[in-house]
Amino acid sequence: MKNLYKDIIINSQIAKTQLAVLIDPDKMEIKNISSFIGKVNRSIATHIFVGGSEVDTNIDEQILEIKSHTKLPVILFPGDTNQISPEADGILFLSLISGRNPDYLIGKHVEAVPKLSTTNLEILPTGYLLVENGKKTSVEKVSKTTPMLRADIDLIRDTAKAGELLGMKLIYLEAGSGAIQPIDSDIISKVKGSLNIPLIIGGGIKTKQDLNNAYGAGADIVVVGTAFEKDESFFEDLLKPEFKITAN
Ligand code: 1GP
Numbered sequence: 001m002k003n004l005y006k007d008i009i010i011n012s013q014i015a016k017t018q019l020a021v022l023i024d025p026d027k028m029e030i031k032n033i034s035s036f037i038g039k040v041n042r043s044i045a046t047h048i049f050v051g052g053s054e055v056d057t058n059i060d061e062q063i064l065e066i067k068s069h070t071k072l073p074v075i076l077f078p079g080d081t082n083q084i085s086p087e088a089d090g091i092l093f094l095s096l097i098s099g100r101n102p103d104y105l106i107g108k109h110v111e112a113v114p115k116l117s118t119t120n121l122e123i124l125p126t127g128y129l130l131v132e133n134g135k136k137t138s139v140e141k142v143s144k145t146t147p148m149l150r151a152d153i154d155l156i157r158d159t160a161k162a163g164e165l166l167g168m169k170l171i172y173l174e175a176g177s178g179a180i181q182p183i184d185s186d187i188i189s190k191v192k193g194s195l196n197i198p199l200i201i202g203g204g205i206k207t208k209q210d211l212n213n214a215y216g217a218g219a220d221i222v223v224v225g226t227a228f229e230k231d232e233s234f235f236e237d238l239l240k241p242e243f244k245i246t247a248n
Helices: 004-013 030-042 060-067 102-116 138-143 153-165 185-194 208-217 226-230 232-238
Strands: 018-023 047-050 074-076 090-096 122-130 170-174 199-202 221-224
Touching: 004 018, 004 122, 018 199, 030 060, 030 232, 047 060, 060 074, 090 102, 090 170, 122 138, 122 153, 153 170, 153 185, 170 185, 185 199, 185 208, 208 221, 208 232, 221 226, 226 232
Parallel strands: 018 047, 018 221, 047 074, 074 090, 090 122, 122 170, 170 199, 199 221
Antiparallel strands: none
16 A cells, blocks of 8 residues: 655655656547556656546546556546546545635535545545636636636635645645646745645646746646647656666
């Protein structure tokens, strides 16, 4: 059994780069998983997240296929209860604390309990905050909540801190899948400065520079999905040292 949360904490303490590759099951065909995961394995990625806001697929088969090609932990990042799979290692048990829709604060969680109680998934209670990025994202549409304004940095910080004080184990600042602008460094550093739990950053991270900005500002885990879906050569920029070809 994996100790997902303990490992995240240890990695954060030793400042190990933690990168989660997000796979949206609706966008990944089973036949392509093996080659995609091969690239993930050669990269610095430490986690695989699986999920999306509008997933229709039965994800058990995809997770089994992913797990047959990697030892990296597979963590569900569910948009709804239909994305709970016993085949994964853990689940981000997300509360959308930037919004005020009771379904995404507690309703879906209650619905999830019967399903979760039949699994061995490690549950990672996560405060999830959606921050505006210049275009309407699927999280906003599906959850019918309004993202927080980038200018409201103190409110973003206090919302994240309230999540921690409620007992959440992780905070996830989300700009939304395919965001034009990732979460600003000053928001990351302000939120990080108030938290005693790990901080996840995702949405719109497309370049190594974006990644470095997020880590530099204090992100413990950065999530990348769309950039890998659009161009798998991005993995080449993120190779583990042993896979790098040197000049001599
Ligand atoms: C989306 O934070 C994740 O929920 C990742 O976003 O697809 O833009 O990388 P991208």
